[in-house]
Amino acid sequence: MLEIRGLTKYFGGLSAVNNLDMTVNQGEIVGxxxxxxxxxxxxFNLITGFIRPTKGQIIFEQSDITGQPTHSIADKGIxxxxxxxxxxxxxxxxxxxxxxxxxxxxxxxxxxxxxxxxYRKKEQYACDHAMDILQFLGLxxxxxxxxxxxxxxxxxxxxxxxxxxxxxxxxxLDEPLSGMNAAEVRESLTFVNKIRxxxxxxLLVEHNMRAVMELCDKIVVINFGCKIAEGLPEEIRRxxxxxxxxxxxxxxxx
Amino acid sequence: xxxGARLVKPASYTALVVLLxxxxxxxxxxxxxxxxxMAGIAIILTSSLRxxxxxxxxxxxxxxxxxxxxxxxxxxxxxxxxxxxVALPLGGIAAALLALLVGxxxxxxxxxxxxxxxLFMGAIIRLTIMEWRGLTGGTSGLLGIPPPNSIVIPGxxxxxxxxxxxxxxxxxxxxxxxxxxxxxxDSSCVGRTLLAIxxxxxxxxxxxxxxxxxxxxxxxxxxxxxxxxxxxxxxFIKVLTPDSFGVLQAIYLVVYMVVGGRxxxxxxxxxxxxxxxxxxFFRILRxxxxxxxxGILLVIIFLLPDGLVSLPEAVKSRxxxxxxxxx
Numbered sequence: 001m002l003e004i005r006g007l008t009k010y011f012g013g014l015s016a017v018n019n020l021d022m023t024v025n026q027g028e029i030v031g032x033x034x035x036x037x038x039x040x041x042x043x044f045n046l047i048t049g050f051i052r053p054t055k056g057q058i059i060f061e062q063s064d065i066t067g068q069p070t071h072s073i074a075d076k077g078i079x080x081x082x083x084x085x086x087x088x089x090x091x092x093x094x095x096x097x098x099x100x101x102x103x104x105x106x107x108x109x110x111x112x113x114x115x116x117x118x119y120r121k122k123e124q125y126a127c128d129h130a131m132d133i134l135q136f137l138g139l140x141x142x143x144x145x146x147x148x149x150x151x152x153x154x155x156x157x158x159x160x161x162x163x164x165x166x167x168x169x170x171x172x173l174d175e176p177l178s179g180m181n182a183a184e185v186r187e188s189l190t191f192v193n194k195i196r197x198x199x200x201x202x203l204l205v206e207h208n209m210r211a212v213m214e215l216c217d218k219i220v221v222i223n224f225g226c227k228i229a230e231g232l233p234e235e236i237r238r239x240x241x242x243x244x245x246x247x248x249x250x251x252x253x254x
Numbered sequence: 255x256x257x258g259a260r261l262v263k264p265a266s267y268t269a270l271v272v273l274l275x276x277x278x279x280x281x282x283x284x285x286x287x288x289x290x291x292m293a294g295i296a297i298i299l300t301s302s303l304r305x306x307x308x309x310x311x312x313x314x315x316x317x318x319x320x321x322x323x324x325x326x327x328x329x330x331x332x333x334x335x336x337x338x339x340v341a342l343p344l345g346g347i348a349a350a351l352l353a354l355l356v357g358x359x360x361x362x363x364x365x366x367x368x369x370x371x372x373l374f375m376g377a378i379i380r381l382t383i384m385e386w387r388g389l390t391g392g393t394s395g396l397l398g399i400p401p402p403n404s405i406v407i408p409g410x411x412x413x414x415x416x417x418x419x420x421x422x423x424x425x426x427x428x429x430x431x432x433x434x435x436x437x438x439x440d441s442s443c444v445g446r447t448l449l450a451i452x453x454x455x456x457x458x459x460x461x462x463x464x465x466x467x468x469x470x471x472x473x474x475x476x477x478x479x480x481x482x483x484x485x486x487x488x489x490f491i492k493v494l495t496p497d498s499f500g501v502l503q504a505i506y507l508v509v510y511m512v513v514g515g516r517x518x519x520x521x522x523x524x525x526x527x528x529x530x531x532x533x534x535f536f537r538i539l540r541x542x543x544x545x546x547x548x549g550i551l552l553v554i555i556f557l558l559p560d561g562l563v564s565l566p567e568a569v570k571s572r573x574x575x576x577x578x579x580x581x
Binding site: 048050069070071072074075079080082086087088089090091095098099100102103107109112113114115119123126162163165166 | 438439446447456458461462463464
């Protein structure tokens with residue numbers, strides 16, 4: 001589904017991502033891990049077109065999306081969340097979700113302004129869709145709250161709700177579990193599994209090792225922008241390079 | 255909501271519009287109609303400025319784009335013998351086209367830098383008008399702009415623009431059409447998208463919104479209505495000088511918007527209406543307008559950050575708080 005070939009990004013003279021190859025197959029949950037500053041978020045920024053790669057190719061569903069603008073990559077089906085709480089502060093939870101709904105079905109600007117027949121139906125459809133997503137993530141009870149007034153856990157989920165409302169084929173989650181307590185982590189893990197069961201492929205960056213090991217079908221480990229390992233969670237757990245560079249020498253992963 | 259409650263809003267709007275149509279029957283003084291017409295101009299300008307501001311960009315070129323519409327329309331009528339009724343929309347289109355031209359590079363910069371660029375844009379427009387004497391009359395102004403062509407339907411209707419009354423009805427129609435259009439933007443998913451861009455442009459972009467296109471769209475729509483208003487102004491005042499479209503005029507529009515309350519659609523209308531009427535009733539306010547406006551602005555920013563439209567809610571929450579504190 002997603003194929004990354006020789007992806008390289010230099011910031012000045014420093015390479016943030018260096019000759020990275022990786023693939024994500026339809027229906028998988030893939031984890032991208034590595035120490036702080038390894039270049040994980042840069043990979044996300046490259047895939048979603050926030051920054052252009054120095055070299056390399058990003059292929060999504062057989063078409064080259066390298067260097068395309070973010071909104072058209074989202075239109076093709078890759079949507080990301082952000083590490084920091086990124087949502088629309090001064091809008092309600094439902095409005096936040098609705099903002100992402102305009103891609104499917106597409107609503108033309110003039111169609112909406114002139115209120116031509118069919119627009120109302122599409123708006124109603126978008127509303128139902130957004131409500132379904134909020135219900136799925138348990139946010140339907142706070143749909144009329146301003147996003148800025150939500151507790152932290154809900155705000156993290158709202159970021160995911162916004163991304164899901166855009167109907168992604170591939171969802172990129174950037175540290176979805178950070179700042180969550182144990183119960184919230186458990187809940188979020190079931191959500192990610194459900195998202196996959198519903199047909200969305202997931203690529204996630206996460207520091208919570210236990211969660212990554214439990215959740216992912218495949219794990220890619222990078223350090224200083226280079227891939228140092230790739231494989232099943234079991235293999236990664238035992239990989240010497242990973243243990244040394246990622247967790248420091250002499251420590252057990254579990 | 256019950257059916258009765260749902261009918262209250264349209265009914266009160268209709269009543270307001272009917273009332274506005276009846277104004278010239280009661281108001282005989284040309285002076286007062288003149289003030290109302292100027293308020294109408296300010297209302298369209300401020301509301302269209304608000305549409306641009308919804309995306310988080312404050313334009314200081316609005317008076318400049320109004321000048322584009324004004325001069326385009328006046329020159330088309332005077333030099334090329336266009337009918338006013340053709341020149342009016344063309345004035346708007348000229349302003350929108352210029353906005354489209356400069357929009358793509360402009361919207362790539364944000365906040366204060368966007369304001370700076372538009373400030374220069376306004377200055378450039380004014381300078382061009384001043385220097386292009388052969389066409390625009392330069393600083394001495396463009397004189398003798400004809401009134402709009404009479405609306406004649408033989409044997410039925412003959413409206414000549416020979417008093418303030420037909421101008422009043424024309425600006426009223428323009429205000430209603432503009433506000434209807436801008437309100438549709440505001441209340442549809444387009445307005446939601448524009449607001450989303452203001453609140454987090456990278457989030458909006460990441461869920462598939464073409465942020466640049468929407469920003470340019472808002473700029474073009476806003477400038478179109480500024481151009482239309484300029485065209486009306488030209489044939490109403492009948493004299494155009496570059497001084498009518500200075501930086502201060504552009505900043506006043508921002509003041510109207512902030513004082514009225516930029517978060518609500520009605521804020522811009524209220525701010526423009528009150529702040530254009532106020533100086534007319536208190537002569538001293540007109541002479542010291544910048545002083546007075548700075549005072550009003552400070553009071554609003556500190557006491558009513560959401561503008562005059564939020565006054566009822568602010569009062570309500572104040573009243574609610576007091577008994578709680580006492581008990």
